[in-house]
Amino acid sequence: MAITKKRRTTKVAAPKKEPVVRPERPGLRGWLGRGRGESFYVQQPDEWRGTTVQVCGLWPFAIGTGTPxxxxxxxxxxxTGATVCCDPISWFQRAKLISNPSVFVLGKPGLGKSTIIRRMATGLAGYGVMxxxxxxxxxxxxDLINAMGGQIITLGxxxxxxxxxxxxxxxxAAARLREEGFEKEAAQVMADAHGRRHTIVSALLTIIRQQPPTDREETILDRALxxxxxxxDGVPVLGDLLRVIQVGxxxxxxxxxxxxxxxxxxxxTEHLEASLIGLVGGGRLGxxxxxxxxxPMRRDRPVVYDVSAIDDSDMDLQAATLLACWSAGFGTVNxxxxLADxxxxxxxxxxxxLDELWRALRAGRGMVDRVDALTRLNRQRGVGMAMISHTMSDLLAxxxxxxxxxxxxxxxxSGMVICGGLPSAEMPQLTSAxxxxxxxxxLLIxxxxxxxxxxxxxxxxxxxxRGKFLVKVGGRPGIPVNVELTAVELQVSDTNKLWHDQSRVGRRSRRSLTEEVVA
Structure with missing residues (x-):
């Protein structure tokens, strides 16, 4: 009988498993707790724009755009980063978002008021609007109008x-209308031309005198014209009007x-004659x-009246020139x-x-009526208008x-109001309008x-x-937009050319001076 030795075994305890520590995850509103970045509102997600073919697979996350x-x-x-499209003519004619095809732009200098209007003008030119x-x-x-092949009219x-x-x-135009049998329309064209000439002469007298002409003088001017x-015979000038009043x-x-x-x-007529002599004989207005x-202005191409040669200190001449340009421009539009009708x-x-509107309004008492008379156009005429000023204080001063x-x-x-950066003191006046x-x-402040x-x-x-604006239409929430220029636009949007030229001249002078010292 075989005897087997019983093998001795020992039990070894299995190692204890360490508890799995899972990393903490933030909740729906971020890390909870003091100083840990908890958010009390859900951040708005970024938006991307695409065609229905491109985004159809993203259902149900595809939605309509929130900006026009x-x-x-x-x-x-x-x-949101979404594209914002805006101009007064398209929003009035196509989108029906505004009842008047006009825009008023307010903002402090150097923030891009003229830039946003240049962008509108460039885009509208692509739509066939001049x-x-x-x-x-x-x-x-x-530079923009020159790049478009337009007409540049220099005054000064x-x-x-x-x-x-x-x-x-x-x-x-009146002669063409009469030849085609449009007698009534021809008479209306001539009546409009007469009214605009009468208005601009009265406006120039207002600037000279710092007060409007009397009712009797207005009537005398009307009959003399x-x-x-x-x-x-031919086209009269102010000297001819002066002689008519002198002869009587x-x-x-x-x-x-x-x-x-x-x-x-x-x-x-003595006072009226003296004022006209000042207009003809080289007074403050030369x-x-x-x-x-x-x-002469053309009606079949873009036009710019370049009055930059008039110094800023010559306020009266600047205001008078602006009014004269507005009168000629709106007359051509009519x-x-x-002819199209x-x-x-x-x-x-x-x-x-209409840039620098405040300059014309400050030229003298009653100038608001003159500007209003020159700029009133029927909204059914297909004419959009942009008026630019700095602040509401300019208009209310x-x-x-x-x-x-x-x-x-x-x-x-105005159909829409576009505001750039404005001081806090402007807010009560702005919100009243x-x-x-x-x-x-x-945001504006x-x-x-x-x-x-x-x-x-x-x-x-x-x-x-700079480049940031808020588009407001009535009581609707404003649309904040950031305007960024393309490389082509930058070439025609540089308003600091004289400073660049001065810098280049300075570099050339320093370089020539260095060469002389070395020699």
């Missing part, structure tokens, strides 16, 4: 003249109520408006519309740009309460902050509000 996609692409929504810049003081639009002391009594193309149209034809004497007494007529027009020419749409309320009405009646929420006001100083380069950084 009709009109000129201005830039991207500041918060931009008309009726007075470029800096100049901001000359000794540089060009604009005859305010020139009816422009109205006489030729009609006498010139009936008895003068019977029709003019009758409205002057001289009672047949020559001394009484001279006394009545001879800019007293000579024949050097470069002629084009009259009669079927004699194709319909042309225009985008009229007028001596007369009536003028201040009418100037404020320019903003209230257009409603802005507290968040929108804070933040955009007007000064730029930071970069110690590495020794230069100022770009201002925080």
């Amino acid at each position: 996609m009709v009109g000129v692409p201005l830039g991207r929504h500041i918060y 931009p008309l810049v009726l007075g470029d003081l800096k100049p901001d639009y000359v 002391r000794g540089r060009g003249y604009l005859n305010v009594l020139d009816p422009g193309e109205a006489v030729e 009609k006498w010139l149209d009936e008895n003068h 034809p019977q029709e003019v004497r009758e409205v002057a109520l001289d009672r047949g007494i020559d001394e009484r007529y001279k006394a009545i 001879e800019t408006f007293a000579r024949p027009t050097t470069n 002629v084009a519309n009259a 009669a079927g004699l020419e194709p319909r042309r749409h225009y985008f009229v740009i 007028l001596p007369s309460e009536d003028d201040r309320m009418k100037a404020k009405g320019f903003v209230e009646r 257009v409603p802005f929420s507290n968040a929108e006001q804070d 933040g955009w007007q902050d000064p730029p930071e100083w970069d110690p590495a380069t020794g230069r100022e950084a770009e201002p925080p509000g």
